[in-house]
Amino acid sequence: MKSYDALYSQLAAMGQERWAEQLQGTLPEKLAPESTAKMGGWLRAMSSLPEIRPSRVELRENVTIGNSDDLGEVKSEELIALLQAFHPWRKGPYNLFGIDIDTEWRSDWKWERLLPHIQPLAGRRVLDVGCGNGYHGWRMRGNGAEFVLGIEPFLLSVQQFQVMQRYLSDPQHHVIPIGIEEVPPNLACFDSVFSMGVLYHRRSPLDHLFELKGCLRPGGELILETLIVEGDQEHIFMPPGRYAKMRNVWFIPSSAAVTLWLKRCGFTDIACVDTNRTSRQEQRSTGWMRFESLADFLDPDDAAKTIEGHPAPLRAIFTARKL
Numbered sequence: 001m002k003s004y005d006a007l008y009s010q011l012a013a014m015g016q017e018r019w020a021e022q023l024q025g026t027l028p029e030k031l032a033p034e035s036t037a038k039m040g041g042w043l044r045a046m047s048s049l050p051e052i053r054p055s056r057v058e059l060r061e062n063v064t065i066g067n068s069d070d071l072g073e074v075k076s077e078e079l080i081a082l083l084q085a086f087h088p089w090r091k092g093p094y095n096l097f098g099i100d101i102d103t104e105w106r107s108d109w110k111w112e113r114l115l116p117h118i119q120p121l122a123g124r125r126v127l128d129v130g131c132g133n134g135y136h137g138w139r140m141r142g143n144g145a146e147f148v149l150g151i152e153p154f155l156l157s158v159q160q161f162q163v164m165q166r167y168l169s170d171p172q173h174h175v176i177p178i179g180i181e182e183v184p185p186n187l188a189c190f191d192s193v194f195s196m197g198v199l200y201h202r203r204s205p206l207d208h209l210f211e212l213k214g215c216l217r218p219g220g221e222l223i224l225e226t227l228i229v230e231g232d233q234e235h236i237f238m239p240p241g242r243y244a245k246m247r248n249v250w251f252i253p254s255s256a257a258v259t260l261w262l263k264r265c266g267f268t269d270i271a272c273v274d275t276n277r278t279s280r281q282e283q284r285s286t287g288w289m290r291f292e293s294l295a296d297f298l299d300p301d302d303a304a305k306t307i308e309g310h311p312a313p314l315r316a317i318f319t320a321r322k323l
Contacts, residue, residue: 007174014189030177042159045085050074059142068098086160088289091132104289106282107135114317117273119221121145124191130198133160134175150175186214196225209265216322224318227252233260244297244306267320278313
């Protein structure tokens with residue numbers, strides 16, 4: 001199993017010795033070979049990845065690691081086959097030694113929408129909640145974040161992060177397999193906390209906002225991205241069943257309702273900085289994510305509706321500050 005000693009030391013330096021001790025007890029169990037039936041295959045693929053030193057790394061404008069010349073005697077097709085062992089790749093895109101990992105989501109588009117509106121990341125300690133495979137964390141590091149901790153309960157995403165770490169070896173960026181409910185309350189140690197694509201999956205969205213607030217230091221910034229619906233502050237949509245074929249969507253609020261929720265939870269300087277109707281170009285099936293995607297989730301005769309007849313996905317980004 002990957003060593004998290006650097007993470008434990010960094011958390012201790014942030015005054016989080018107890019959390020570091022807790023993680024030392026839980027992470028080995030979560031990442032054990034028997035933790036899931038697929039872990040053995042992932043670990044074999046990981047151990048088979050070739051040792052290659054990237055000649056260049058770009059994280060600010062995109063995530064590019066090395067180029068095709070760095071492969072040397074390694075065949076591109078062999079590396080692609082190993083990377084495909086971690087299918088499906090949902091967040092990205094990545095370019096790894098000239099191989100374009102064309103992920104389901106153009107996560108770079110979301111990043112470009114939010115970056116002009118957030119506090120500069122240079123020198124900041126960042127928590128990325130529900131971070132997936134850590135794509136946005138790499139962009140945070142590229143924009144100067146001092147330390148990025150991503151939390152993500154899905155083990156495949158954690159393994160995809162480790163694929164990139166094999167070649168980046170960044171001691172200031174970590175992704176660990178836990179959910180926000182496993183983070184100790186009231187840490188008050190992060191300068192920025194991101195929660196993107198999580199709120200509508202929570203059965204108690206206000207509790208989620210309080211959990212995020214507890215992770216922030218006084219004056220720290222929350223960056224919240226979520227599905228919304230149109231309407232006033234009293235308008236909140238609860239799907240009676242699935243939403244865009246997702247089973248675990250609980251509450252989709254209006255932008256005004258999110259603003260009210262944030263205010264009631266004690267945030268200040270609240271702003272909705274972007275709204276965006278998700279397009280088939282931003283979320284789609286690819287050779288790196290061969291399952292159904294947005295085109296299959298929408299009404300084939302009316303793109304303004306989901307397959308169930310609900311309003312099609314509309315997303316908003318909010319910023320807010322903890323007093």
